[in-house]
Amino acid sequence: MTLCGNITMSNHSFRYTGPIFDAHTHVIDIDALKMLVKVEDEYGISKALTIVHGESIQEYDEMFPGRFIYARYFSGWTLFTEGPRQAVEDVKTLRERGYDMAKIHFAPFWSDRLSDIEHVPPIDSHDFDVLFDALMDEDIPVLVHIGDPDTYFATRYTDAKVYGTKEDHISEFENRLHKNKELIFQAAHFAAQPEPHRLQNLARMFDNYPNLNVDLSSARWMCREFGRNPEQARDFLIKYVDRILFATDCVASKLDRNYYEGRHSSLRMLLESDVKKESLPFVDTDTVNSGGTFIYGLNLPENILEKLYWKNAEKIHNL
Numbered sequence: 001m002t003l004c005g006n007i008t009m010s011n012h013s014f015r016y017t018g019p020i021f022d023a024h025t026h027v028i029d030i031d032a033l034k035m036l037v038k039v040e041d042e043y044g045i046s047k048a049l050t051i052v053h054g055e056s057i058q059e060y061d062e063m064f065p066g067r068f069i070y071a072r073y074f075s076g077w078t079l080f081t082e083g084p085r086q087a088v089e090d091v092k093t094l095r096e097r098g099y100d101m102a103k104i105h106f107a108p109f110w111s112d113r114l115s116d117i118e119h120v121p122p123i124d125s126h127d128f129d130v131l132f133d134a135l136m137d138e139d140i141p142v143l144v145h146i147g148d149p150d151t152y153f154a155t156r157y158t159d160a161k162v163y164g165t166k167e168d169h170i171s172e173f174e175n176r177l178h179k180n181k182e183l184i185f186q187a188a189h190f191a192a193q194p195e196p197h198r199l200q201n202l203a204r205m206f207d208n209y210p211n212l213n214v215d216l217s218s219a220r221w222m223c224r225e226f227g228r229n230p231e232q233a234r235d236f237l238i239k240y241v242d243r244i245l246f247a248t249d250c251v252a253s254k255l256d257r258n259y260y261e262g263r264h265s266s267l268r269m270l271l272e273s274d275v276k277k278e279s280l281p282f283v284d285t286d287t288v289n290s291g292g293t294f295i296y297g298l299n300l301p302e303n304i305l306e307k308l309y310w311k312n313a314e315k316i317h318n319l
Ligand SMILES: [Zn+2]
Pocket: 024, 026, 188, 249
């Protein structure tokens, strides 16, 4: 879908009018998905990668033919308790079942959810070699969640014995990038490193691992951290633009239009506008007691937006 003229929403005019691919969404409920698609249409998103939390994509595909690239979700429940054997079998038939990507979630909270396991294996664990190797053999890119915001580690993950440190999680991920150099990785949430003091390390990782890509979800995390030093963030996005994908991480699970709109409008405002200290249109629970989160527009050039919004995804998927 191509939209003509500026798109006006919530009193903000977005100047980019080309097609947009959302590289990270989730589907849980079909009615919620219908609502998400409506909001996407209004915000210029014509295609998306969606992580399927269920067994079948048929229903979604019949309702929205050609709109989605599907990612198979490998649940931590099974992976971390029973090991990757079942997932490896699953990978072998993913493509023929309509999936073009895999999603695996590594996050400290698994240590809480799986309290009967002493230690949830990290992403670089030898146990997972067979799974990442299988994905590599089948040429299936993988979307990984490797870590959470610094704000979480300062509040809810303070016990490093239970949760590990954020630095641990980043270096474990780096070991995995190193082990599977032929596998395309999309690390969610800017590889957990949008914080200004982490950009230098992310730059080093981009320089060392051509198989590393990152996405721009989540809206509040990106707006909050890029807003701390917008000039630095802008320079970084322009320099590494070829490795960065637009993404909202919207989860189609509830009929809450404001939720979907807030993520779309704030991210587009962040990337395209030149607003200064514009309130995030929804609550950021991490800053609710410290003054709130504000958007500082990065005002990125057209050719940069084109890559973030579409062209980079085209290099990974058949759009
Ligand atoms: Zn997600």
